[in-house]
Structure formats: C-alpha cells, structure tokens
Amino acid sequence: MSGRSKKFLEVQIAEVGDLTKIIKKIYPVVREGYLIFVKPDSNNEKGGIVLQQMSEDKNIYVDMRLESKYFDPFTCTDKQMRIGIDFKNFFTVLNLIKDNVPVNMYMRHNSTDTLYVRSVEDRPVKIDFILIKIDDQQIPKMSLDGRCRFKINRNEFRSICSELNGISDKVMITATNDTMTFNVTSKEIGVIEKSMDVTYMGKNTVNVDGEFDVSKILSFIDYIKKEKETEIIMDKDFPLVLLFDIPNLGTMKVSFSPIDSN
Structure with a gap:
C-alpha cells in the first residue's frame, strides 16, 4: 500500500438519505459535537455511532444512537473513538x-484530521x-429512571x-394518566386550551406540567413518521423528552428544558 496507511475506522451505510435527514434536524440545534464510534464486542455490546450533545444555550440535549448492525462494514479498531464534526458542513457533504x-466513510492513520x-x-x-x-465539555447523562412516560399520537x-x-x-403542557392539555395565554386573544388523549405507561396517578417552546419540539417531531405513536417523558420541573426511532439506523432521545428553568 504505497503512499497509503491502513484504515482504522470504516463504516458503510446502505442508503445515505436516512443519515442525511437526521443530520439536517440536528445541525440547527447542535452545530458542533463529537460522533463517538463504539466497537461491538463479545459481551453483546451492540456498538455503533453515538452523539450526546447539548445545544449552545443548554436548553436542548440530543442523544442519538445509530446501531452497528445497520452498517456493513462497521470497523473500529479502538473500543471507542470520537471525532469532532461541524454538523452543518457534514449535512452539506451528505446532501x-x-x-x-x-x-x-473511513479514516487512515496518516490523516487523523480527515474523514473520507x-x-x-x-x-x-x-x-x-x-x-x-x-x-472538552462535561455532557450530563440523560437519566430517564422513575420518570413519567406517555404514549401519544404523533x-x-x-x-x-x-x-x-x-x-x-x-x-404550558400538563399530562395526567389519560389526558394531555395545552394552554396558551395571549395578550391579544386571551386564554386558549386544547387537549388530547394519551396513555400513561405507569401504574400510579400522575399530574405533571411544564412550559415549553413548542417551536423547538416541532422541529424534531416533524421527523417522526406520520401515523406513528411515539413516546414522551415528562416530570414537573424536568425537561420534556421526545423518544423516537431513526428509520434503518437506530434511536434518538431529545430533551427540551422548561422555559422557567432557563
């Protein structure tokens, strides 16, 4: 291999459009971040590509996990490897x-600042x-233990x-065991309330609420396939978390901080 060093990272995706679409949703929120490549191991560690990053204003947290089974090949010589990405530029490239x-996509030992x-x-x-x-940043882990989980109609x-x-x-979004209520107060119009049925996935009686910037939530829920049920996690004074599948790639959790906690 004259003039070329050996590849130490290589992944291939069957159709790039699935990746392009999700990067398009990410880059307006997270302009820069690390993609972490995790090597599958013999202990049933799935491996794959992970992004865990907060927005610059610290109001949105993105946790994306692309499973190695959707890539062929998926080769990473290290147990974990991270590369710094400008996601707007990455979208431009994929597009x-x-x-x-x-x-x-691959990397070589003699050019560790380049993704081919x-x-x-x-x-x-x-x-x-x-x-x-x-x-380097301290990225908080997103713990969903003990949180109130609801199934909703997308x-x-x-x-x-x-x-x-x-x-x-x-x-203002309020969720009980079977209802989600939305309230808006407008100086020009007054008070508006709308509601929808939900399914609480726990056993206890719940009543949780928070005020959120729905324009940011809309930017991600548009990605979820129409006619699909999805999951939302809420708790008083905690972020609202949207959970959904990324077709042919993996899963994503996006956390939106309440406005009053900013």
Missing part, C-alpha cells in the same frame, strides 16, 4: 449524494471531510403544537 446511494466520504456508485462522489477540534400532538405555535411559542 451532495443521492438519498438511495450507499456511502462508505465516498459514494458507492459508477461515478462516485469523493469528499475528504475536515474534522474539527472541540473543547399527528394529533404535532397538530396542536403547530396551531398554538402560531399564537405563542410558549405553551
């Missing part, structure tokens, strides 16, 4: 490639993507948030 085309991105087709798109250095939740967002971006 140059047609959604249904496979993409191979190659479309797998007759006339491949070839990009040598520059990685960035990021100051379409109805999105519809109500969208309607009320046209009046005010601040919406």
Whole structure:
C-alpha cells in the first residue's frame, strides 16, 4: 500500500438519505459535537455511532444512537473513538449524494484530521471531510429512571403544537394518566386550551406540567413518521423528552428544558 496507511475506522451505510435527514434536524440545534464510534464486542455490546450533545444555550440535549448492525462494514479498531464534526458542513457533504446511494466513510492513520466520504456508485462522489477540534465539555447523562412516560399520537400532538405555535411559542403542557392539555395565554386573544388523549405507561396517578417552546419540539417531531405513536417523558420541573426511532439506523432521545428553568 504505497503512499497509503491502513484504515482504522470504516463504516458503510446502505442508503445515505436516512443519515442525511437526521443530520439536517440536528445541525440547527447542535452545530458542533463529537460522533463517538463504539466497537461491538463479545459481551453483546451492540456498538455503533453515538452523539450526546447539548445545544449552545443548554436548553436542548440530543442523544442519538445509530446501531452497528445497520452498517456493513462497521470497523473500529479502538473500543471507542470520537471525532469532532461541524454538523452543518457534514449535512452539506451528505446532501451532495443521492438519498438511495450507499456511502462508505473511513479514516487512515496518516490523516487523523480527515474523514473520507465516498459514494458507492459508477461515478462516485469523493469528499475528504475536515474534522474539527472541540473543547472538552462535561455532557450530563440523560437519566430517564422513575420518570413519567406517555404514549401519544404523533399527528394529533404535532397538530396542536403547530396551531398554538402560531399564537405563542410558549405553551404550558400538563399530562395526567389519560389526558394531555395545552394552554396558551395571549395578550391579544386571551386564554386558549386544547387537549388530547394519551396513555400513561405507569401504574400510579400522575399530574405533571411544564412550559415549553413548542417551536423547538416541532422541529424534531416533524421527523417522526406520520401515523406513528411515539413516546414522551415528562416530570414537573424536568425537561420534556421526545423518544423516537431513526428509520434503518437506530434511536434518538431529545430533551427540551422548561422555559422557567432557563
């Protein structure tokens, strides 16, 4: 291999469009962050690609986990490896490639500041993507233990948030065992209340609330497939957490801080 060093990281995705779409949702919230590549091991450790990052204003926390089983190959010589990514630029790169085309990404020992991105087709798109250095940050872990978990209808939740967002971006959301209520106060209009059915996934009686910027929630719930049920986690004075699947890739949890705790 004259002039080339051995690859120490290599992943390939069957259709890049699935990755492009989720990066498009992430970069307006998290402009820069680490992608952590986790090597699968013999102890049933799934391995994959992890992003755990807070927005610059510390109001949104993104926890994305892409499972190694969706990549072929998925090769990482270290147990864990992290690379600094500018996600807006990464989206620009991925968006140059047609959604249904496979993409191979790899790194070499002699160029650890570069992620090589190659479309797998007759006339491949070839990009040598520059990685960035990021100051180390203490990223809090997202603990969901003991939190109130609800199943909701994605379409109805999105519809109500969208309607009320046209009046005010601040919406008080209250959840009980079977109902989620949305309240908006407007100087021009007055007080508006809408509600929807939900399913509480616990056994005790609950009543939790918080005021949230629904414009930020809408940016992520739009990604969830229509007609799908999804899960929301709420507790008084805690962030609202949206849980959903990333088609053909893995899962994501996005946490939104209440407005009064900012």
